[in-house]
Amino acid sequence: MLPQRVARLRRLALIGLAGGLAVAMSACASERGSGGGANDTFVFGAAGAPKNFDPIFNDDGESFRPARQMFDTLVTYKPGTTELEGGLATAWTPSSDGKSWTFTLRQGVKFHDGTPFNAAAVCFNFDRWYNMKGAAAQSQMIYYGDVFEGFAKNEGDASGQPVYKSCEAKDDHTAVINLNKAKGAFPDAFGLTSLSISSPDALKKYNADNVTQSGESFAYPAYATDHPTGTGPFKFDSFDKTNNTITLVRNDDYWGPKAKVAKLIFKIIPDENARKQELAAGTIDGYDFPSPADYSSLESSGNKVLIRPAFNILYLGINQKNNPKLADVRVRQAIEYAINKEQLAKNKLPAGAYPQDQFLPNNVPGYTQAVEKHAYDVAKAKQLLADAGATGTTLNFYVPTEVTRPYMPNPVDIGAAVADDLKAAGFTVNVVQEPWNGGYKDDVQKAGKQDIHLLGWTGDYADAGNFIGTFFGRQKAEFGFNNPQIFDALSNADKQVDPGAKAKAYEQASVLISQYVPAVPLTSSPPAIVVKKNVNGLVASPLTDERFYTVSKG
Incomplete structure (x- = not known):
């Protein structure tokens, strides 16, 4: 000015x-x-309320938005890009086998409570996440679970072998994160908002891990509701x-x-x-x-x-567990053939949106033209349904309300367009609308009540595993299928440290996914943000x- x-x-x-x-x-x-x-x-003007303010217990943009202003991560992303730059760390170096990462930490940093940020604080946070148990470990620790795959003591849905091994504070300004295996998501994943660094003193003072559960609901302690304490600019x-x-x-x-x-x-x-x-x-x-x-x-x-820039995926989820007809790949293919993605992108999404034939934006390594394509073809959809003896199959179609997402500006309108396409191809569609914060995500992602549903994803960093690995890397109630070939392909890709080998492995996984059709990729689109002229x-x-x-x- x-x-x-x-x-x-x-x-x-x-x-x-x-x-x-x-x-x-x-x-x-x-x-x-x-x-x-x-x-x-x-x-x-925020589109929704946060669940709480402790980053580790969150997985949605409206919770992360205020958290990003209050907390810092070891690495972060250059403004307006997906490129890495220093956050609380000024440098980061992997070992030759990719099983340890050494961070040189920024000096002179304090938490909001006045306590110093140092290597001991980094290790306290990583050890805290690893040792989560009970309700705390089950409470929306989705990002930690996806990246680190397991806890010191797995309980409930957590069953993987932990990637995290230990953290060493070599001195005040050097922290070493040791892993049980190399993981291609690093170092980018160290910038996840969920992995923000909190004040150890505040975590202890406000009993941060004292999460309680009642049915499908969780209650959070004072740290998460009233005393979030990071190192951020606010x-x-x-x-x-x-x-x-x-x-x-x-x-x-x-x-x-x-x-x-x-x-x-x-x-x-x-x-x-x-x-x-x-x-x-x-x-x-x-x-x-x-x-x-x-x-x-x-x-x-x-x-x-x-x-x-477009960096998201809108998809139509398919839950094979609920409806035996959906276990037939011909029926799943028929669903994809039935949807006019081109018109959906043109009429219901922002200018610049494009139809998708895979679960990666076209600017992420691993995107490939080799996927099996099921372009809009109503006659083909009808024939596949007839061949499968599934003409008239009823689909309970869950659609969220009271929400606007980057990939889904108006879910009710988008859902109506998809439902009309499916009906035209011979399906019977029963649309079930639920508020986004009124049970929708729990019903489709945890309980798996739906046959099909609308959902999507905005990438957290430029790695294919953050998309298809998050969606299909293991059995999930949302999709209700078990395909070891896909799981193994994604696990293999996630182990690759070399960028070229990793991209190739994810391309192969994308082809397998396109053939199996566990869900239908719909569109990628460029969402906007608006401010007054004096901002x-x-x-x-x-x-x-x-x-x-x-x-x-x-």
Whole structure:
């Protein structure tokens, strides 16, 4: 803002030099938060409420959004890209066999409670995750489970051999993570928000692992609800559930560039149209996932619509366990042939969306043209159903409501279009709508109540395993199938440290998946984020990994 303001002042010849500089300096001071005005606060319209604020217990974007402002990870991603850069670590080096990683840690960093960040704190966090048990280990530790595959003591659904072995604090600024086997997801996976580093003192003080379970519900301790303590550019202030607002304040002791606003507020507004109205009314400064149909009107009103690169997958899940007909690959193929993905991308997704024939965006190593393709062909779908004796098969189709996701701007409309296509091919479709935060994800991913369902994924980093490995790397209630050939192919790919060998292995796995059709890839699309015209500095991320400390208001 300073160069623009100074340029204007220079054009005002009647204003003295000293007066001009004073005006410019005071304006910038206001933007940095010392003036106490409206420009000190950035209010963002969030699409949903977080489950809690302890990153390890979360797996969704609306929980990660505030967490990313309060916590740091060992490595992170360059703004606007999927490329790695230093976070709490300034350097990271693997051993020759890929079974250990040595991190050189940033010096002079403190947690929000004033305690020092050091190698002992890193090891405390990694040991904490590894030793989780009981309800805590079962409570949404999806990312940890996918990356590290098991715990010191596996319970419930956890059954894998742990990848993590130990952590050594060589000195205050050197931490070594030892693994039981090499894993191709590293080092990128060390940047997962779930693997954010918390203050050991705060974790102990607020009994962070005391998670309790009642049926399918979990209750979280004070650390997760009221005292999240990281090293990030913002600190937790409050979560007002009456007014649906989360308030963070600037961390003046942050090790990096200080936040340009003194206060960051997330206002939870689940309805996209309501978010748009609040932006127009000036009660929020920006919001996520504007409707593609509104891009032009938002821009003509003077707002900035920032388009992210496409880095996601929308898919139609198929649960083979519920319906015997779905165990027949011909029926699953018929489902894919029945769906007009081209029209879906054109009519229901943002400009730039494209139909998918595999479960990887086309900019991720492992994407391949060799997959078996089942392009839109209603006659072929009908014939396959007839051959399988499955014409008229009823599908209970679960569709989420009260949610907007990067890959799914309007799930009800998308679900209606898919249902119409399936009916035209000879299926009987029973649409079941459920609120996203009202049981939908539990019903489809844990209980497996559905025959088919809408869901998707935004990549956390540029690794094929973060997509197809997450979806199909092991038996899951969501899909209800057991295919050791696919599981083994994905496990083999995940072991590859050499980038070329890893890409080749994932290409082979993608071909197997396309032949088996455990689910139907639908589209990849570029979601947007919108801010008012006076908001500067926000960098749209393909990972939806926006950091708000760079934001200023002028």
